[in-house]
Amino acid sequence: MNLFNVYPLFNINPVKAQGSFLWDDKGEKYLDFYGGHAVISIGHNHPHYQTQLKEQLDKISFYSNSVQNELQTELADKLGKLSGLENYNLFLCNSGAEANENALKLASFHNGKSKVLYFSGSFHGRTSAAVSVTDNPKIVAPVNYSERFIKSEWNDIEQLEAIFEAQGNDISSVIIEGIQGVGGIMIPTVEFLTKIKELCEKHNTVLILDEVQSGYGRSGYFFAYQEFGIEADIVTTAKGMGNGFPVGGVLIHPKFQASNGLLGTTFGGNHLACVxxxxxxxxxxxxxxxxxxxxxxxxxxxxxxxFPHIKSIRRKGLMIGIELDRDCSEVRSNLLYNHHIFTGNSNDKAVLRILPALNIRKEETDLFIGALKTVLENL
Incomplete structure (x- = not known):
């Protein structure tokens, strides 16, 4: 059997990692300035992380959500305190896409409405409803298309108001990223988010903040939207939540009522994921x-x-988009193969995406800065 060939792969095989560095099977050392799409939040193989997982393996790795799991309660308590959302409730799942699926479903259960408003440049996942609110026709199969999903332009208040004027009574939820990652580090204006919140309250529409990539301290706030003083109805998170272990979460405002069987998951909130x-x-x-x-x-x-060839820098915390005056692929390849530094791209071909671990040190950033300067000056 062969692998289903859906990923364009770099010819690099990492076999070891520590902190902000990776080593391949040939012994070459790489600086990780991308963290596998912002997943590596506290660095590779952090000693506390390793110790806790190893100790849990000696106890119990998994049992279903049909029994009590005190680790879930501990996780919810610590997440509430550090994020400032102590009065919210937590539903645990396995990924960002799954978190968004459950958020969209919960919103529809809550108000009985069926339409969803999303924005240009968005990426919310590859599963059924999540991909339907993702602005990339290449990954949306015919089975995912529906008139229930309405696209509005990013940061366009006038169009937003027009859509709500025409269809507000049917819109169950608005889903928006705290900062668009795949879209090219696009940051919403405070006026835009404030208007969305205002319209949601007026029309009994649920505001879902997708913080799968922009959350967990990435933006310099626990969740990116918190900078703007907006209260979300539902917040979704994943990526940096487990530092590489598959785990996702839905943070749910207390106005939503839970009932047996409303949501469910086999693997979500298992013992290892919680630890x-x-x-x-x-x-x-x-x-x-x-x-x-x-x-x-x-x-x-x-x-x-x-630096030369940089048109703009879009940044919050360590979520950085470097817009170049050309396609970034040459720069990215040069950084990887000549300087051994992993970086990312986006749907905006000119944007180099930088997502290092949150515990990155100055000496490590200087390696990246020096390499980027050399590459750009030699273009």
Whole structure:
């Protein structure tokens, strides 16, 4: 049997990782400035993370959600305290797409409406409803298309108001990323988010903040939307939540009523996933990683802002989009193969996406800054 060939692969086979570095099967060392799509939040193989997972393996790895699991309660308590959403409730699942699926379903259960408003440039996942609110026709199969899903332009208040004027009574939820990642580090304006919240309240529409990539301290706030003082009805999270262990979460405002069987999952909230997520929160708190994201992100931006071929820098914390005056693929390949640094791209071909671990150190950022300068000056 062969693998189903859906991924364009770099000819690199990492076999070891520590902190912000990877090593391949030939012994080459790489600086990880992408974290596998913002998944590696506290660095590879953090000692506290490793210890907690190894100890849990000696106890119990999994049982279903038909029994009590005190680790889920501990995770919910610590997540509430660190995020500031202590009065919310937590539903645990396995991925960002699954979190968004459950958020959309819960919103529809709540108000009995069926339409969903999403935005240009969005990415919410590849599963049924999640991909239907993702702005990429290449990955939306015919079975996923429906008139229930309405697209509005990013940061366009006038179009937003027009859509609500015409269809507001049928719109169950609005789903929006705290910061668009795949879309190219696109940041919503405070006026835009404020208007969305206003219209949602007026029309009994649920506001879903997708913080799968922009959350967990990535933006310099626990969740990116919190910078704007907006209250979300539902927040979804995943990626950095488990530092590589598959885990996702739906944070649910207390106005939503739970009932037996309303939502469900086989693997979500299993013992190992909870321990991984608890370890991440412990490290984030004890090592002040949200503050470090703010500090290191600002440092990187200040150091690179005058480099040639950079048109703009879109950044919150350590969620950084470097817009070049050309397709970024040549720069990205040069950084990878000549300087051994992993970076990312986006749907905007000119944007180089930077998502290092939240505990990145100055000496490691300097390696990236020096390499980027060399590459851009030699274009």
């Amino acid at each position: 991984a997520a608890i370890a991440v929160l412990d490290v984030m708190k004890n090592e002040n990683l949200i503050e470090n994201a703010q500090k290191m992100g600002e440092y990187i931006e200040n150091e690179i802002k005058d």
